[in-house]
Amino acid sequence: xxxxxxxxxxxxxxxxxxxxxxxxxxxxxxxxxxxxxxxxxxxxxxxxxxxxxxxxxxxxxxxxxxxxxxxxxxxxxxxxxxxxxxxxxxxxxxxxxxxxxxxxxxxxxxxxxxxxxxxxxxxxxxxxxxxxxxxxxxxxxxxxxxxxxxxxxxxxxxxxxxxxxxxxxxxxxxxxxxxxxxxxxxxxxxxxxxxxxxxxxxxxxxxxxxxxxxxxxxxxxxxxxxxxxxxxxxxxxxxxxxxxxxxxxxxxxxxxxxxxxxxxxxxxxxxxxxxxxxxxxxxxxxxxxxxxxxxxxxxxxxxxxxxxxxxxxxxxxxxxxxxxxxxxxxxxxxxxxxxxxxxxxxxxxxxxxxxxxxxxxxxxxxxxxxxxxxxxxxxxxxxxxxxxxxxxxxxxxxxxxxxxxxxxxxxxxxxxxxxxxx
Numbered sequence: 001x002x003x004x005x006x007x008x009x010x011x012x013x014x015x016x017x018x019x020x021x022x023x024x025x026x027x028x029x030x031x032x033x034x035x036x037x038x039x040x041x042x043x044x045x046x047x048x049x050x051x052x053x054x055x056x057x058x059x060x061x062x063x064x065x066x067x068x069x070x071x072x073x074x075x076x077x078x079x080x081x082x083x084x085x086x087x088x089x090x091x092x093x094x095x096x097x098x099x100x101x102x103x104x105x106x107x108x109x110x111x112x113x114x115x116x117x118x119x120x121x122x123x124x125x126x127x128x129x130x131x132x133x134x135x136x137x138x139x140x141x142x143x144x145x146x147x148x149x150x151x152x153x154x155x156x157x158x159x160x161x162x163x164x165x166x167x168x169x170x171x172x173x174x175x176x177x178x179x180x181x182x183x184x185x186x187x188x189x190x191x192x193x194x195x196x197x198x199x200x201x202x203x204x205x206x207x208x209x210x211x212x213x214x215x216x217x218x219x220x221x222x223x224x225x226x227x228x229x230x231x232x233x234x235x236x237x238x239x240x241x242x243x244x245x246x247x248x249x250x251x252x253x254x255x256x257x258x259x260x261x262x263x264x265x266x267x268x269x270x271x272x273x274x275x276x277x278x279x280x281x282x283x284x285x286x287x288x289x290x291x292x293x294x295x296x297x298x299x300x301x302x303x304x305x306x307x308x309x310x311x312x313x314x315x316x317x318x319x320x321x322x323x324x325x326x327x328x329x330x331x332x333x334x335x336x337x338x339x340x341x342x343x344x345x346x347x348x349x350x351x352x353x354x355x356x357x358x359x360x361x362x363x364x365x366x367x368x369x370x371x372x373x374x375x376x377x378x379x380x381x382x383x384x385x386x387x388x389x390x391x392x393x394x395x396x397x398x399x400x401x402x403x404x405x406x407x408x409x410x411x412x413x414x415x416x417x418x419x420x421x422x
Contacts, residue, residue, distance in 0.1 A: 092368040093408050103407075106399035107363050108347070110390050116340035118380040119276060121315065123267030125287070125330045127258045128318065133233050135255040137248040138208040141166030144226050146244050148255065153237045155257060162254065163226040169207055173223055176200035180218060235259040263326055264300075265317040267334045276338050277302055277315060285317060288331040295319070299336075335381070344390060345383040350398045351376060352405060360390065361397040361404045369397065369404055 095105065137143075145163040148155060155161070179200050183193040201214055208229045209217075235257030242254055265285060269277055281299045301316035317334060319326070351374070352359050358376050361369050374389030390396065397404060 092364070092370045093404060093411065094368045095404075095407070100400075103400050103403045105397060105404065107395050108350075108398045110344055110346060110386070110392055110394045110396055112342055112392055113345045113383070114340055115343050115345050115378050115383050115385050116337040116380065117378050119273055119336045119338060120381070121267035121269055121273075121334040121336070123265045123315075123317075123332050123334055125263050125319075125326055125328050125332060126266050127238065127260070127328050128262045128264050131259050131262050132238065133235060133257045133259070134253050135161065135231065135233070135257065137164065137229075137250060137252045137254055138206065139164070139166045139169050140247075140249050141169065142247050143242055143244060143254070146240070146242070148237055149240055151237050151239060155231050155233075155235060155237060155255070157231055157234045159231050161229050161231050163228050164208075164248075165226045166207075169204070169209075169227055170223060172200065172203050172207060173217060176204060176214075176217065177221055177223075180221075233257060233259070260321055260324055260328070263319055263321050263328065265297075265319060265332045265334060267315050267317070267332070268312045269315050271306070271311050271313065274302075274313060276336060277313075281336065283317060283337075284335045285319070286333045286335075287326055288333070289326075339378070341378075343377065343385045344392060345385055346390070346396055347398045348379070348382060348384055350396050350401060351384050352401055360386075361401050362390070363395040363397065371405075371408070 095103070099105075141164040143162050143164050147160050147162060176197065179193050179197040183197060186193070204214055204217075205211070209227060210230055213227070236259070237255060238258050239256040240254075241256070242248060242252070248254065277299065279299055279302055283297055283299060284294050285297055286294050297317045297319055299315055300318040301314075303314040303316075306313050315334070346360065350360050352361075357373055359371050359373050362372050363369055372389055375387040377385035377387045379385070
């Protein structure tokens with residue numbers, strides 16, 4: 001029977017009682033009034049007044065009864081919500097081995113371990129400017145053809161870069177061929193042209209020709225309108241400084257290359273964090289594309305001034321990039337440890353945090369689980385310091401704590417943190 005039905009029954013009972021009392025008092029009162037010489041009208045007025053007082057009292061009693069029913073019903077409902085039939089409410093929960101395996105419940109022993117406060121900086125990979133190389137023209141002339149025109153292209157050592165028409169280069173070639181010709185004609189003479197030939201050949205090599213090209217020129221004896229220039233280094237094109245048809249002077253930059261064997265992580269630090277940052281300070285870093293790899297490094301550069309119109313400073317970490325594994329533009333995370341100490345710690349996933357505070361699930365000796373309030377201290381990306389609430393060698397749930405919470409609520413209809421105090 002619900003609360004509404006109880007109220008209706010009480011209301012009907014009060015109404016019936018009121019009618020019965022009124023009828024029972026009507027005749028005796030009328031008789032007394034008539035015997036005392038009162039008129040019928042006055043007698044009826046007195047009877048109505050007595051009935052009214054009785055009705056008011058009965059209504060008050062009815063209201064009180066209704067309120068009592070409401071309070072008792074609410075109390076019974078609360079008890080029914082918090083207690084299952086045949087069970088006593090408890091913060092403990094028991095799971096079978098199959099349930100633990102299915103829910104991936106993992107338990108670990110609480111130990112005293114080293115923990116440190118961490119500052120995490122967000123950054124990204126950029127080209128290491130110290131590894132950049134500039135390919136420049138060694139002779140004045142007109143660049144007739146470019147073989148690499150886009151940034152990002154990879155150039156291998158020995159690749160053909162461009163073809164150049166140069167009057168100075170052609171004059172040097174003529175000198176070299178003329179020295180070779182005179183040596184042939186005057187080989188029996190006392191004149192020795194070997195030094196002249198060597199000097200003319202060295203000039204051509206210095207102006208960008210390769211030893212192979214020099215041998216081909218010596219064999220063919222023919223001049224070409226343009227000379228191909230080959231790369232002496234490998235790398236990725238960062239910038240192309242000229243276009244086809246441009247005239248260049250000796251020393252003019254043509255390509256800017258980076259070999260990417262070493263990269264920089266450029267991260268941003270706020271002014272309040274600068275007290276902890278020093279050059280050569282040890283750090284760990286994670287490249288977002290490889291989240292399972294945490295590598296060690298050190299801060300190689302701290303910008304002496306803040307970025308313009310901001311409160312952000314730049315720090316730099318140099319990392320090796322063997323096999324071209326990492327690419328410029330990838331996001332990275334730099335972790336700097338500051339305060340380190342020994343303390344009771346648990347994994348981050350073991351601690352549940354809500355409006356009531358922090359709690360963990362503890363495995364008891366009888367293989368049941370109970371929730372326990374804890375006070376936390378230092379927290380980093382892996383571990384949390386437990387200041388109070390746990391002792392060393394206790395066993396806590398490190399994986400699946402949220403599922404245990406849900407299981408408790410499902411079975412008991414209440415949050416296990418209800419009523420707990422720190």
